[in-house]
Amino acid sequence: MSANRSERTGSAKKNSAVNRLSDGESAMLFETSEDVKIITSFDQMGLKEDLLRGIFAYNFEKPSAIQQRAIAPILKGRDVIAQAQSGTGKTATFSISVLQTIDTTRRQTQALILSPTRELATQIQSVVLALGDYMNVQCHACIGGTSIGEDIRKLDHGQHVVSGTPGRVFDMIKRRNLQTRDIKMLILDEADEMLSKGFKEQIYDVYRYLPPSTQVVILSATLPHDVLDMTSKFMTDPVRVLVKRDELTLEGIKQFFVAVEKEEWKFDTLCDLYDTLTITQAVIFCNTRRKVDWLTEKMREANFTVAAMHGEMPQKERDAIMQEFRSGASRVLITTDVWARGIDVQQVSLVINYDLPSNRENYIHRIGRSGRFGRKGVAINFVKNDDVNILRDIEQYYSTQIDEMPMNGTYTCWSFKQYAISSILTCFAYYTFLNSVRSGLIFTT
The missing domain is CATH 3.40.50.300 (P-loop containing nucleotide triphosphate hydrolases)
Structure with missing residues (x-):
């Protein structure tokens, strides 16, 4: 499925070194690929001016630990596995990356975000729209339990970003209302549940319709070894930003x-x-x-x-x-x-x-x-x-x-x-x- 995607990625050598966080966050240890750099300011990430305005209007002053490490490799087009504690800014990590990547002058769907629950998919839509408030971004929540007719109308109108649950998204793809030819990025949020027994086949169903060059990013608070092994089926040489399991207990x-x-x-x-x-x-x-x-x-x-x-x-x-x-x-x-x-x-x-x-x-x-x-x-x-x-x-x-x-x-x-x-x-x-x-x-x- 992703055999043709290797030409756009360099090799990400596994590094056993551990980056310690600064500014009072030294209790958490991140194990990263060696080419991951820490960028401590949104201004240093090369983001669009309108996106920066949205970030600061959202009351983000400084990137969180996971944002400091994961945004840059995502923006380079690398497949990324990012893990951090709940409540540390994972949603904003991929939302900022998506908003920086898409071209809002084109009304095609360019990023697809899949989540295990309807509420989470709707929340992600809200974050994308808030951060992209100055960009005129179009983002639709494509979830079960809502009107199929409304989904069809919104998708036919054109959405830069679609945030949804796997079942409804796959249904819209099969109906040809969700066009996948321009999708550049697939985000799997809460990947451990998304790739577990209940969601794995649905994810594969969606993935088969995506272009071979699609960039894949997965984020979660927990990534068991069987999930990491499973990602080899649809990720190419991913950059890893991981926190050790013994550091997962929630600070505070x-x-x-x-x-x-x-x-x-x-x-x-x-x-x-x-x-x-x-x-x-x-x-x-x-x-x-x-x-x-x-x-x-x-x-x-x-x-x-x-x-x-x-x-x-x-x-x-x-x-x-x-x-x-x-x-x-x-x-x-x-x-x-x-x-x-x-x-x-x-x-x-x-x-x-x-x-x-x-x-x-x-x-x-x-x-x-x-x-x-x-x-x-x-x-x-x-x-x-x-x-x-x-x-x-x-x-x-x-x-x-x-x-x-x-x-x-x-x-x-x-x-x-x-x-x-x-x-x-x-x-x-x-x-x-x-x-x-x-x-x-x-x-x-």
Whole structure:
């Protein structure tokens, strides 16, 4: 499929050296190809003037670590694998690269961005349009659950960039409404899920219709070895910008677990937490759609105000719920992993894993919903007796320590108001939690 693309790329020699970040970011290590240079200013990247205006209007002052390393090789036309923590600016990395590459005087689709969820595809469209505000760029979100007629109308009108989910994009290609002959760049966002069993064949279906010279860029917070091996099928000598797995734990996010012993005790634990703390905005993750519906109903019966979202809801309803949550009209969202990847709501300060994720790679995506782009956040995991091994596996996989939250001695629910209990005051995790409270991440009532 990509055999004819090798002539445009040079060799990217693998470098075992590691670049340390500056400006307070030295805790994170990036393993890169040796020809990757660090560019610390947007002004030094040779970007279009109108694009720079859009970047600064978006309140970006300095490129993040992944942007400093990945934008330049993408702009050189290289295939790139870029990995960084959630909330560090991956979406802007490829959005800036796409906007610099396209020719807005031509109304053909020149860049295709694929994402695993409709919400993420729509968010990417918003970022592209915002950064390209001074460029007169046309970008359409081509996603399932929306009007096919509207997709056809928009695509026939001409779109420089298409951001979409694989199924709907492939449908538009087969209908010949999405013309692929001028596509120069394919972006796979959240590549670990995109290339997993559920999306791999759809990606291959789309890729077969692209020109042989198409540049491929993949980005994700996690890139397991099997995914890296798989990329050899459609990438040519890619430049790698990688962060070591043992550095993947999210900087600035305090992680705790609560031992609830039994599934039946989780709800009371959550109610106690919800009743005790005033939260800016929070996301509660469950493993199944049925659990989301059940928990939402139980919380509302207990007179708690919550919103819920999962993949079985109509797209219009999901869009309305997302808009309410982004605007702050709703403060607590109960959801499945459909919300775990890439969705950016800046005010989220707390993530609760009502169920531990069944896939350990999803843990970092979930807790990354708090602490976006360097902000502080808190992640709390509800752990049953038979979940202990899962928790230990997560700790080992990410080389992190998840501290136990202090408890009321007679019950698994927390009693944060009883700060004077001397036995609790000796608990290191409690001090850590209090620091989070004092720094404004969580507010006690």
